[in-house]
Amino acid sequence: MTLSLLDWGVLLAYLAVVLLIGFYFARRNTSTEEYFVGGRRFRGWVIGLSLVGTSISSITFLAYPADAFKTGWLRYLPNLALPVALFVAAYVFLPFFRRGNMTSAYEFLEQRFGPSVRVYGALAFIVAQLVRLAMILWLLSLLIQQLVDVTPTTAIIGAGLFVGLYTIIGGIDAVIWTDVLQTVVLMIGGLLCIWVVVEALPGGLGQVFREASAAGKFALAEFDDGTPQPVRWQPSLSEKTVTMMLLIGLTNWLTEYSSNQNTVQRYCASRSMKEARRGLWVYLFTALPVWAFYMLLGTALWVFFQHYPDPTAAAVLTGEARAESIMPWFITEYLPSGIAGLVVAAALAAAMSSLDSSINSVSTVSIVDLYRRHLRTGLSDKHYLTVARTVAALVTVLMILGALWLNGASTHTLQDTSTILVSLFGGGMLGLYLLGFLTRVGDARAAWCGIGMTLLFTGWTVLTNKGLMPAALSAPFDLYYTGLIGNLVMFLVGYGMARLFDRRPVAAA
Structure with a gap:
């Protein structure tokens, strides 16, 4: 050309x-x-x-x-x-x-x-x-x-x-x-x-x-x-549906x-x-x-x-x-x-x-x-x-x-490397910010509990994706939804631990 x-x-x-x-x-x-x-x-x-x-x-x-x-x-x-x-x-x-x-x-x-x-x-x-x-x-x-x-x-x-x-x-x-x-x-x-x-x-x-x-x-x-082939509308964690793709889009944006x-x-x-x-x-x-x-x-x-x-x-x-x-x-x-x-x-x-x-x-x-x-x-x-x-x-x-x-590197290596690094280090970031924007509870301890649990969750999905987990312990959902679920884990764990620590509410910045 x-x-x-x-x-x-x-x-x-x-x-x-x-x-x-x-x-x-x-x-x-x-x-x-x-x-x-x-x-x-x-x-x-x-x-x-x-x-x-x-x-x-x-x-x-x-x-x-x-x-x-x-x-x-x-x-x-x-x-x-x-x-x-x-x-x-x-x-x-x-x-x-x-x-x-x-x-x-x-x-x-x-x-x-x-x-x-x-x-x-x-x-x-x-x-x-x-x-x-x-x-x-x-x-x-x-x-x-x-x-x-x-x-x-x-x-x-x-x-x-x-x-x-x-x-x-x-x-x-x-x-x-x-x-x-x-x-x-x-x-x-x-x-x-x-x-x-x-x-x-x-x-x-x-x-x-x-x-x-x-x-x-x-x-x-x-x-x-x-x-x-028409795509279904029903919510599902096991397949890509219209509703779930819109939720993924909302999470990403x-x-x-x-x-x-x-x-x-x-x-x-x-x-x-x-x-x-x-x-x-x-x-x-x-x-x-x-x-x-x-x-x-x-x-x-x-x-x-x-x-x-x-x-x-x-x-x-x-x-x-x-x-x-x-x-x-x-x-x-x-x-x-x-x-x-x-x-x-x-x-x-x-x-x-x-x-x-x-x-x-x-x-x-x-x-x-x-x-x-x-x-x-x-x-x-x-x-x-x-x-x-x-x-x-x-x-x-x-x-x-x-x-x-x-x-x-091979294309497979490229995709794997980028997915693993970005997922591990960037997973749950929306959940962390929502915890800060939408609530007045929690400090560094609660945030780190959420971060730690999200890292464990994301690592689990990575091992599942690479076939390194036993079938009984593999992720029971389409890995396309890892980011969506990871943000929920981050927010819920952070909020739950903040309540557990029972600290006085802090003013949002």
Whole structure:
């Protein structure tokens, strides 16, 4: 697969703009307040679009169209819980983080439960983000290799250094504004793709809806040999049902908007409570349509390849080729010169917008929650700013090394490693925050009892998943629900132990 000179020109122009944004904001970063939260001056629409950029990653650009192309719209279902989660976040979570000029999500944990719980939350976030960074960079390198004839090592190192450079020098200002740009580019790229499809079909967009509907491609269903199999609605812990997938979606979104530093840092960077809430609504009314649009793009590609048969598309439908390869194939083989370059830029934007946010967030948490709070207290702000940049550089190196390791590992190893690490260190975080937000009881002892029990529970499910537990002791539920149950364990054990210790209620922060 090769790109034309015009495509390369468009792509390089986009990358140059991203890099210039980083250098432009570098001159502003004279304090940690600027580097971490941009002086707390961002308007809601900027925060909202940056949240879209942070959350979409490569899943939106590659996995959503791939899933809709091969099956139906079942993957979209958990997203329908987002409005409920954002309403709770705007009126329950957000006020806690807007008090006292917080910078980190884990400052609240210290106010509510003490410094040891704050350290746990910070370390759990850092571990999870390092795993996430390595995975996203590795996935980005796969996309680059499909589009350009380079080695995996070159793709990983080149992409990692580029994202790291503008993030390290530009701080949160560069992260937020490049995320806004990347969100816009992603939307334009998708529109161009579907425009090419619609122009090629005699019946246009109407033909897409007619033929896809007749084949059940819009169904919220599992597919078996190309035939949609309806998913039940009844609550169940032994199978995936509509109700349970909505609950999983609600749990994931509530976790994202209660305890994820990538999100909370946007709350703190907003000009006011009003602007922070406005950012959440901008995110809601942008993200849901964008995700739906990329699902529609996958459905449209299915109709397109019904009329223009292609061996690669057929191999995806039969399972002989990875479903995620359909978008890169369509871009390089069917898009006109110039448009292909912009769409490739959109694909890169989808991954870079997640990488830059995580690098900056890990740097922020490392300094605010660990280094300045416990390791080196009372030093000058200039010192902490220098260390923050150093940490961002170190995170970039670890991200690259992790992606290089994943490139040499099997897919099975990749999935197992990421699932185990993220589950063990991040499990129950929503339950912990809900204990702090919704109750006035409990201290560090109750929180640690909940954390310990959640770690034991998650470890049990990991051993079950790897077949290391006797049948009689294996988890009697679908492991898809581990996170949901883990958060319940965290909240109930923490609350129960708080009552057992019978301490006087403490005021919520």
